[in-house]
Amino acid sequence: MGESSKNGASKKSWFSGLRAEFHKIIWPDKKSIGKQTVAVIVVSVILGVIIAVLDMGIQYGVDFLVNL
Numbered sequence: 001m002g003e004s005s006k007n008g009a010s011k012k013s014w015f016s017g018l019r020a021e022f023h024k025i026i027w028p029d030k031k032s033i034g035k036q037t038v039a040v041i042v043v044s045v046i047l048g049v050i051i052a053v054l055d056m057g058i059q060y061g062v063d064f065l066v067n068l
Helices: 003-023 030-066
Strands: none
């Protein structure tokens, strides 16, 4: 039963280490977050359009080959 105090100290040191690492994080400013958000949305829309066009092209090609 002596391990419980050792385990408790281990958890405490783990959380204090986690807190110390959390304070080292450099958080981006609002301007940077806004730019990155816009970039992600634009890239997602562009890729969605590309995938939709490829899908329609492949569907048209398969339909054409099936109806031969």
